[in-house]
Amino acid sequence: MTPSAHQDTFARDNLPPRETWPELVFSRPELQYPERLNCADAFLEVHVREGRGGRSCIVSPTESLTYAELQDRVNRIANVLTKELGLVPGGRVLLRSANNPMMVACYLAVLKAGGIVVATMPLLRAREIAYPVEKARIALALCDARLADEMRKAEPLCDSLERVVYWGTHDDLGLETLMENASPEFEAVDTAADDVCLIGFTSGTTGEPKGTMHFHRDMLAICDAYGKNVLRAEPDDRFIGSPPLAFTFGLGGIVLFPLRIGASTVLLEKAGPNELLPAIHEHRASVVFTAPTAYRAMLPRLPEFDVSCLRKCVSAGEPLPKATFEAWHEATGLALMDGIGATEMLHIFIASPEEEIRPGATGRPVPGYEAKVIDSDGLELPPGSVGRLAVRGPTGCRYLADERQTKYVERGWNITGDTYLMDEDGYFWYQARSDDMIVSSGYNIAGPEVEAALLTHPIVAECGVVGAPDEERGMIVRAYVVLREGESADAATAKLLQEHVKREIAPYKYPRSIVFVDALPKTQTGKLQRFALRRQASEEAAR
Template sequence: MMIADRFAYDGLPEANRLAHNPFVEFRRFKGNCTTLFLEKNIETGCGDNIALISENHSFTYFQLLELVNQAAHELTNIYGIQSGNRVLLRGYNSAAFAVYWLAIARIGAIAVATMPLLRKKELEVIAEMAAVSLMICEDELASELDSFSKNENTKLLLFNRSDFNVTLKKYNFSTNFQPFIASEELLALIGFTSGTTGKPKMTAHYHSDVAAICEGFPKYSLKPKRGEIFAGSPPLGFTFGLGGLLLFPLYYGATSLLIPKPAPEVLLQAIEEQGVTTCFTAPTAWRVMCEKAADYNIDTLKYCVSAGEALSAKVAKDWEEVTGIPILDGIGATEMLHIFIGSSHEKRKIGFTGVPIPGYEATLFDDFGNEIQEINKAGRLAVRGITGCKYLFNTEKQDAYVQNGWNFTGDIYQKDADGFFQFVARGDDMIISSGYNIAAIEVEQVLLEHELIKECAVVGKPDENRGMLVAAYVVLHESVSGNDELKIQIQNWFKEHAAPYKYPRHIEFVATLPKTETGKIQRFKLRTS
């Protein structure tokens, strides 16, 4: 079939700008990836098995297939969504979010999943860049969408996560829907990644990429089986969460437990009550959970996965001493879709991220483009394999990320004699705090809108609990005096104008910012101050 809306396809980089995949023997999936999560499980006898659990509601694979098909009819018949259209998703982790994501993919449209903490201005940028046709939003999060209701080009669908399935059934749509299959590789999703230029970047992934990641990290590290239950804290709008909490369990006929607001205590309680076997979360949450784990029965837990930021050796050691279960570290990227270097129970070292998982290879380069052969020498991490970066409408960034057939992630790593990769630092101004990627310049741009701020510079400061803290060095207007009360006022103001997880937890008022003769801010001086 022909794709109706070719906007995203026209923005894909040319073939000579893509990273090289040396794993030619890896079978590329051809078709609609939803059949791997739905029909495949029914055909292999999992139809009556529980696919999703969300807020005391459970859905078998039979029921999930019917709901996804009904949602696909809703999107096409009521909202006119066609193949290639971009559909923005906004909501907490829930069965409703999962059903709509699968329905979007099933009709050949492109999911643009966002995190619930994003604010109006950030959502407007995403919607404009992706030229979305429809915004699907949980009613609890609709307050930031006033501008969308006035945009004639963008339709709005609000849902209640507790009774969305009842609403779908009221339409009396057919529970059958033929998945869209194109005559070319079909795009499944666009992931937005923060950029050091202040404007986010769109990275695209095919249905075949979705299938590839399901054959990668989970098969190597987790060895999923039917009957196992996956849970965790990363949002489904974050590719770490999308893979770990939805795609991986469904691909292997397991169960996805989706928790809308998974604070560490809530997650521990869910592990105890639901018998969770596999948990995905960030190092910050693992640290908090370690302090409270003794209060819960988590004997069913077998696999603990950490990503989003470097896992400290202390957190890894403390968790294993308290629970007897190792944490499997990993590094992924929105550009690569999911984890490409990771650990397994059989192959791991505390303090190291791990080794390239099957389907990927990694190496290190120096600043002159030479591959580093020395052991324990830091260099720029480069990776290539079964997925790769595909920035839309951004040749400059594509050429910076993909060089000589390698994806350069922006991370500085070193490698030991056994081939284990160890994180050293970020190679740019990206701040990774509690698993969130925060571009320093994005925070600066928000702060500069404050009426009392004349200049500012934002850097990441090392922090034992969060990995890094967002630290802002602020120059106030001449007539203003800085004090602790003003710091709190600025922080509260920031949370009202941007996603709260981006706010500067450390604010320091300074008379001037260190600059070069040409006026460029010397952030490295602030990082070491």
């Protein structure tokens, strides 16, 4: 590793042992980076330096900023951090906010000052906030004042947290007041390309969150691999999306990708389907990032809005059902760009540009990444075989002081926990999370495949499918179903859905048990928590 600029060495001290890292591959010219770089320069400074400071950068319902205006704000915050709040290179800063311009300014200011960002979902409660604070030994937090209640409840739970500074308070101790007296000039800290700049905590789909450690060069690599070679957006594009910036899908999709190419982005604090569609219409957004469930929910309201401005629609965060792909394409003429990413990898590593999309397939490895399907012993399987997904490239898993590092990385490859099939043409077809595979009477049944079949029925709003213990079959397929408003949650409806699934996929895969629920357990990023459903199914079987 390159000599670090970090005075606070916590991050480097708590990287996993080097022999447990995945192999990092920099196989393409665009992925060659100097030994020293501060990624804030590439996302902000370069545009002002090269005469693009007057270009639109961030648009929101309350304010809009050019690149030069954002630079001024970032520099003032960086000066506050280093001269007033005691941040030294390598120090961790907790950020708490919805998606808005101030959140982005704080994010870039921490990076520019050589600090390490730990961003959290706005809806987290006190104990959920305290976990990353203690795990990453965070001393300083910057927080939107509207989120003060839970932040204050979290403070007594955090031994390491020394100070919280709020913005939006307009008082003498608020961030804006401190910024007024700060200089608008700040030179980026001369960080190493492999200095940690972000600790992203996983969303908890499989249990206790893990802190994933990312370098300055990683922030550029996802832009120069996926952004440059697959997304292929242009400086005149306007990005928009729903994922929170604390979710690396959102960070890349609606901040890093546009800023890397000098484009603009629309930030919405509320970006559900009912807010996203009118915002696309109003702001003439051309690139959208959201989850499959959001695209499905937006379909009925498409005729109400002019979305002819859209050029590219990216879907990730969970599997994209073919039915959703086809319905969106029929309604808009646009192909949903599916992709799989991971917090451990920072962003998407398998996807295809529009002209290479095969509906139902996730895609092929993003240029700069390699992927293969392996068996339980780590041996590569031939095309057409179902097995575990392994991937490597310019980014990779490095958990913060976590023994699970050796479970995620095997023989230099990142093992994502997904079950895939690769066809003869190198396209990867999602089967299930590795722990979502249901074995019933000797048959392997992928829960997400059953979910996709159920979602093709118009009365199903949402569903989650897991294996439930069964004395006769070992496991049976159980579906937890949220019906659309006005539908009857009775035995006749369950029978209707079972017969529907039998028509959609192999009959042996149908859910022998259907439980109607008002809501499904989800993470703060909106992902279905199948582990919670599996636990519920086990508890129900034990009664």
